[in-house]
Amino acid sequence: MNSPFHNDSRWSHMRAPSAADLSHLARKTWKQVPQSLRKMTGEIAITVEEFPDDETMDEIGSETPFDIMGLLRESDAGHPVLVLYRRAVLDYWVEQGDELSAVLTQVMVHEAAHQLELSEELVAQLEAEIEASTPQPRTVQ
Secondary structure, eight states: OOOTTTTOGGGGGOOOOOHHHHHHHHHHHHTTSOHHHHHHHOSOEEEEESSOOHHHHHHHTOSSGGGOSEEEEEOTTSOEEEEEEHHHHHHHHHHHOOOHHHHHHHHHHHHHHHHHTOOHHHHHHHHHHHHHHOOOOOOOO
């Protein structure tokens, strides 16, 4: 069976999203996260790195850099910073087949919920709210 990509020249010009692309999409996507969660976190900065450093991997107890897609921390100035790890996010995106914005939403909500120590019930409520407001994924035709 032939893959739809074999005869489609549009794919030959595509590239993986850069750190700048991912950062732009993450900022746009964060604005779509329920306002109730954004109020709890306050203003956050979003940065993108290729992989977590060794210190972060040791702190988290991760065996591979692909285990960590994002981490919400405080900056030296005490402001929340969401660090997205580009290669892990892209790897997960390819494996899952979801829209990239949906993967970013999942990572951001998970990290915010973890940092804020939200209950599983509240996280499920947020996820249901996101699901209800998310348009159906599109595929390249």
